[in-house]
Amino acid sequence: MAPPATPVQQAAPAPHPPAADHATAPQPQPFAPQPAPGPGSAQGPQPQPPTSQPPTPQPAAEAPRTLQYRFDGPEDAPVLVIGPSLGTTWHMWDRQVPELAQHWRVFRYDLPGHGGAPAHAAPSVAELADRLIATLDGLGVQRFGYAGCSIGGAVGADLALRHPHRVASLALVASSPRFGTADEFRQRGVIVRANGLEPMARTAPERWFTPGFAAAQPAIVEWAVQMVRTTDPGCYIAACEALAAFDIRDHLGRIGVPTLVLVGAEDQVTGPAEARTLVAGIPDARLALVPGASHLAPVEQPAAVCDLLLTHFSTAWQDAPTVAPAAPLVPGPATPATPFAPLAEIAAAPDAPEAVGPEREGRHERGVKVRREVLGDAHVDAVNASADPFTEDFQELVTRYEWGEAWSRDGLDRRTRSCVTLTALVASGHLEGLAAHTRAALRNGLTPAEIKEVLLQTAVYCGIPAAGAAFAIAQSVIQEETTPPA
DSSP states (O other): OOOOOOOOOOOOOOOOOOOOSSSSSSSSOSSOOOOOOOOOOOOOOOOOOOOSSOOOBBBOTTTTTOOEEESSSTTTSSSEEEEOOTTTTTTTEEEEEHHHTTTTTEEEEOTSSSTOOOOOOSHHHHHHHHHHHHHHHHOOOSSSSHHHHHHHHHHHHHHHOOOTTTTTEEEEEEESSSSSSSHHHHHHHHHHHHHHHHHHHEEEEHHOOOOOHHHHHHHHHHHHHHHHHTTTTHHHHHHHHHHOOOGGGGGGGGOSEEEEEEEETSSSSSHHHHHHHHHHSSTTTEEEETTTSSHHHHHSHHHHHHHHHHHHHHHHOOOOOOOOOOOOOOOOOOOOOOOOOOOSOOOHHHHHHHHOOHHHHHHHHHHHHHHHHOHHHHHEEEEEEEHHHHTTTHHHHHHIIITTTTTGSSSSSHHHHHHHHHHHHHHTOOOHHHHHHHHHHHHHTTOOOHHHHHHHHHHHHHOOOHHHHHHHHHHHHHHHHSOOOO
């Protein structure tokens, strides 16, 4: 069992949620975070008046291998790990902790660069999961229940797939086996890189809450906006890249722990359709729809979410298995799901993609993946749609050799390859490809200022007229790609 948390240097303070204008739980309780119980406490945190000494969060001691965390609840209770959503902090779970901490030793963590946590960006969901495991290992926590919201849910699913012997029970809140499209999240990264986090903060309320809640609870909405504003931009972009690459649709059948899939009925980000896909694919899964809630259901409907988590983790806590840890994931068809008892009607499981073919096809598949990551799904889909029997072999050649070979080599990173590509297009006069590769450069991490420097360099070595035409094309693309949504 985990040892008591040892106070260490306090991280930068994160925004705390304000009190709601009206009670939404069976028993009124303050929205503000409660002090953690002292060592050896047998009871969960109780409402107390504000004090001048807030609970001390635990920053990552071995950054970037660990995560910032805090404990609530009795030391001798089973550990329940709770993960946050992108752009939030562990305080998004404050309304559930007092009740949960009466039954479990609740462990909350912050994503890198969120809530004052050290800004060591994590490039993938698997890396976040590895840092969480390293943090728990350092505390002596071997087996635990896990509940996570959105990207926090993705971390939980990854743990259940790669560390099944560690996870006793799982709750996926507002989560998905694949979050939208890669283009959507990489576009977010482009906007943040060019404009900072203000556009994401401004649009967070419409993504996170129902219109009625946002209108009735302006203080909570402002608190949510401030959480986004205080996030490190580089870590936010890295999390977007992690979600863009996350796709476990083929592996859902390998999640072998009891799973609750919980979603707000009005969630427009990862809604009921995505939840039903999870339930249809995970052998031992149940679906819970929360009325009157959008993406941040734990904030919008705290009592309902708390009741569902209490019921799930009280009745679906699996003893440690005797099997060895699962082998690394490899592509393959999804394992058929076994019957389950849903709390709401579910849709049929989606058809599994075709398996990867022989070696030549492997190079083609690698090329398709890199081409989509660099140029975007919309561009590649348009190219594929316009192909016909006369051009399809050429597109196959481009996919296998340009993207499956040159762009897939390890010698240069993608930022550098974009610089080289922009220069080569200007030098050769093939400006018809410049718009697509300007978009690719933005997605690969170049800022508008860096693209300007590349084109200024081409003016010297490729000629003023060529660079002038290139500036006109790039300017139009940059304005289009970096303008935040209205």
